[in-house]
Amino acid sequence: MRITQKDEKTVRSKLQAKYKLLGTTKDGCRFTSKALELQALRLQEASAAYEAVQRELVEQVVAVAHTFVEVWERVSALLAELDVLAGFADLAAHAPTPYTRPCMKASTYIKAGLGTGPAAAPSSKGDCQQRGVSTFMAEMLETAAILKSASPASLVIIDELGRGTSTYDGFGLAWAISEHLLEVVAAPTLFATHFHELTEITGTTGVSNLHVSTFMDPKTGKLTMLYQIRTGPCDQSFGIQVAESANFPASVIALAREKLAQLEGTEVACLKRVGGCAFVMITWC
Numbered sequence: 001m002r003i004t005q006k007d008e009k010t011v012r013s014k015l016q017a018k019y020k021l022l023g024t025t026k027d028g029c030r031f032t033s034k035a036l037e038l039q040a041l042r043l044q045e046a047s048a049a050y051e052a053v054q055r056e057l058v059e060q061v062v063a064v065a066h067t068f069v070e071v072w073e074r075v076s077a078l079l080a081e082l083d084v085l086a087g088f089a090d091l092a093a094h095a096p097t098p099y100t101r102p103c104m105k106a107s108t109y110i111k112a113g114l115g116t117g118p119a120a121a122p123s124s125k126g127d128c129q130q131r132g133v134s135t136f137m138a139e140m141l142e143t144a145a146i147l148k149s150a151s152p153a154s155l156v157i158i159d160e161l162g163r164g165t166s167t168y169d170g171f172g173l174a175w176a177i178s179e180h181l182l183e184v185v186a187a188p189t190l191f192a193t194h195f196h197e198l199t200e201i202t203g204t205t206g207v208s209n210l211h212v213s214t215f216m217d218p219k220t221g222k223l224t225m226l227y228q229i230r231t232g233p234c235d236q237s238f239g240i241q242v243a244e245s246a247n248f249p250a251s252v253i254a255l256a257r258e259k260l261a262q263l264e265g266t267e268v269a270c271l272k273r274v275g276g277c278a279f280v281m282i283t284w285c
Contacts, residue, residue, distance in 0.1 A: 004028045136164035143177060150185045158191035162198075171195050182207065199233035209233040216241070 004027075020037075022030040133141070143158070150156055162174030174195055181189045182201075199209050211234035215224045223241040240256050 003031075139164060147177070147180060147185070150181070150187045152186045154185070154187040156181055156185075156187050156189040156191075158189070161191045161193045162195055171197060174198055175201065194237065196233065196237070202233075214238060 019031045019033050022032055024030075146156055146158075158177075161177060162170035164170070165173070174193055175198060178189070178191065178198065178201060181187055201207055202209055209232055210229055211232065213226045213228045213230050215226055216222070216238075217224070221241070221244075223238055223245060240253060240260065243256065244253050
């Protein structure tokens with residue numbers, strides 16, 4: 001409660017007898033009573049109890065809703081398919097030449113509309129927390145689906161093949177996947193990768209390398225993206241330059257260059273020890 005300083009002087013004796021003075025400022029005198037303090041304490045306790053019950057209720061709702069995730073995903077897929085089939089039925093019913101069973105061959109626009117066949121591979125959507133699937137595991141599941149369902153009539157597009165794991169694991173998987181698509185599936189394939197060593201697969205018939213060109217100013221070291229597609233593999237990575245363009249701290253950039261030089265020296269030493277015939281699987285992005 002608050003009264004002006006002028007009124008406070010008038011009722012000062014009563015305030016001191018029944019009320020507790022909290023402080024005096026330019027805009028007045030603030031005071032409270034034991035009854036009001038008790039009510040404030042009860043309100044605070046009630047608010048804390050309300051928040052505790054609210055948190056418990058939210059946890060229960062999430063726990064129950066979590067069990068229906070797969071059911072709703074299935075319902076969504078069925079409704080989507082039913083919507084497409086209903087559209088086909090409406091088309092068949094109102095077509096100038098009545099028909100009931102259109103011919104749906106692989107890779108036709110009709111089958112693509114149904115969301116099945118070689119052209120139906122999904123794009124990467126990251127992790128799936130509801131099912132405990134990491135980003136890398138999600139990409140492996142999608143890649144496995146591509147390897148199983150792709151046909152020579154498919155067009156396979158993969159971004160950053162082999163990312164999400166260690167250098168050696170990623171390179172081994174990237175090489176095996178690309179070789180399987182090339183020799184077993186025989187499907188037209190386009191993929192991007194940060195493994196320079198993977199460009200050696202061009203020794204196989206039907207494979208070619210392309211890269212997006214860049215320009216590095218020899219004086220300032222500034223990197224400029226030219227956005228031009230050129231033949232051949234990229235001769236180096238520009239991860240440190242990109243980090244520098246993103247205004248990384250100078251100390252971080254300096255340490256990155258130092259570690260890069262150490263790793264490059266290790267690579268050269270390994271090549272010398274095996275007579276220059278080793279397939280070194282080290283890359284920097």
